[in-house]
Amino acid sequence: MNEEQRKLREIVERATAADDFPPDELDAEAASLRKGWLQLGRLIEEDVRSGGKHPGSRHVASGNPSRVKVAPPASRSRQPKWSFWLVAFAASLLVAAGVAFGLRFMNGVHGPQQDSLQVTRGNDPAKQPTEHATTPKPESASKVGPETQVANSGDAMQWGDSVDDDITAVGQATIYAQQDAYAQSSGAWGIQAGLNELKQEMELGNL
Amino acid sequence: MNFVCNKDDRSGVYPNAMETIMQESVDSERVAEWVREHGGAVRGYLRGIVGRQDLIDDLFQEVFFRAWQGRWRYEERGFARSYLLQIADWAACDRFRRTKSETSLGDEVWSIEEPAATAMNPAVLASNSETTNQLDAALRQLGPIQRRALLLRYFGQLSFSEIAETIGCPLNTALSHCHRGLQTLRKHFEGGEP
Numbered sequence: 001m002n003e004e005q006r007k008l009r010e011i012v013e014r015a016t017a018a019d020d021f022p023p024d025e026l027d028a029e030a031a032s033l034r035k036g037w038l039q040l041g042r043l044i045e046e047d048v049r050s051g052g053k054h055p056g057s058r059h060v061a062s063g064n065p066s067r068v069k070v071a072p073p074a075s076r077s078r079q080p081k082w083s084f085w086l087v088a089f090a091a092s093l094l095v096a097a098g099v100a101f102g103l104r105f106m107n108g109v110h111g112p113q114q115d116s117l118q119v120t121r122g123n124d125p126a127k128q129p130t131e132h133a134t135t136p137k138p139e140s141a142s143k144v145g146p147e148t149q150v151a152n153s154g155d156a157m158q159w160g161d162s163v164d165d166d167i168t169a170v171g172q173a174t175i176y177a178q179q180d181a182y183a184q185s186s187g188a189w190g191i192q193a194g195l196n197e198l199k200q201e202m203e204l205g206n207l
Numbered sequence: 208m209n210f211v212c213n214k215d216d217r218s219g220v221y222p223n224a225m226e227t228i229m230q231e232s233v234d235s236e237r238v239a240e241w242v243r244e245h246g247g248a249v250r251g252y253l254r255g256i257v258g259r260q261d262l263i264d265d266l267f268q269e270v271f272f273r274a275w276q277g278r279w280r281y282e283e284r285g286f287a288r289s290y291l292l293q294i295a296d297w298a299a300c301d302r303f304r305r306t307k308s309e310t311s312l313g314d315e316v317w318s319i320e321e322p323a324a325t326a327m328n329p330a331v332l333a334s335n336s337e338t339t340n341q342l343d344a345a346l347r348q349l350g351p352i353q354r355r356a357l358l359l360r361y362f363g364q365l366s367f368s369e370i371a372e373t374i375g376c377p378l379n380t381a382l383s384h385c386h387r388g389l390q391t392l393r394k395h396f397e398g399g400e401p
Contacts, residue, residue, distance in 0.1 A: 013367070016385065036392035036394075036396050037361075047254070047338055048254075
């Protein structure tokens with residue numbers, strides 16, 4: 001810090017000191033600056049005593065009354081517009097997804113289960129204890145549903161049919177078919193071998 | 208500086224629960240004492256910087272809330288006022304940065320939003336209003352940095368090194384701002400605009 005800066009610091013420190021300096025201890029510039037400083041302090045003290053809640057006090061911050069700034073409500077109301085539409089779009093997507101999931105769930109629950117229930121009712125007497133545990137009445141027998149009638153008509157298998165015979169017959173037919181295929185392929189292989197032998201002999205000039 | 212920051216975190220400072228509770232109580236008393244002893248200075252500084260009463264109330268609470276939050280890092284050295292005034296300065300500057308996009312309402316709207324008090328004696332009210340207007344007129348002559356520097360000096364008796372650190376400028380710059388501000392005040396109170 002050079003001499004000029006040191007002197008500046010001394011002047012400012014003395015002019016703004018909290019302690020009372022006798023006027024003769026201050027140089028002319030410090031004394032004149034201190035007058036303004038004390039005047040400012042007096043105004044501040046009076047303002048503090050009065051509470052400082054006056055209309056004029058709000059202008060201090062900007063230094064100019066025309067620059068006092070307060071957030072207008074209009075700017076606040078403009079901001080949520082796009083966010084409102086965004087939220088509405090997201091909500092509609094959510095509702096659509098929920099409806100789609102609900103429809104799939106309903107189809108998954110009622111469709112296949114209903115079919116399986118129909119098959120079960122139509123074919124398995126164990127699942128119909130009420131009909132077989134008691135003697136069926138003519139009225140109840142006549143009340144069989146249409147799906148049960150369809151299931152019982154035609155070539156549909158009945159509970160208690162011998163499935164083993166059919167399975168055995170199908171298995172034997174399969175074995176016969178395989179044997180035929182092997183025989184045909186072996187025949188073709190034999191013809192091919194004969195042709196090869198004839199070819200070799202022709203090349204050797206034996207024929 | 209008159210205060211230092213303790214870098215230890217909260218868990219490391221107070222190892223057990225009883226000590227923590229006792230320390231909480233001590234800290235609460237200390238912050239309450241800060242409000243009692245230095246609340247007026249902090250409010251006065253904020254009044255000089257921001258001016259508007261609603262902002263002063265908000266910032267006043269914010270200053271002591273920040274002081275409460277930072278109590279773990281504060282070590283008492285007997286100069287709490289400078290610590291609080293620095294927080295007040297940061298809070299005020301931060302508020303101004305955040306409210307740059309605001310627009311003016313004008314005096315007519317203000318007179319509706321903040322009607323004059325009717326309970327006071329009109330003569331007292333006029334006198335107070337005159338004082339306030341004089342103070343506002345004087346402060347309006349100062350630049351923002353001059354105002355901050357002089358008010359920190361007035362309310363906190365901060366040294367010029369502390370003022371320079373708070374404002375964020377070299378010591379000589381802070382001295383120059385104070386000197387020019389004092390010259391401006393002298394000219395203003397002598398009767399003419401500078």
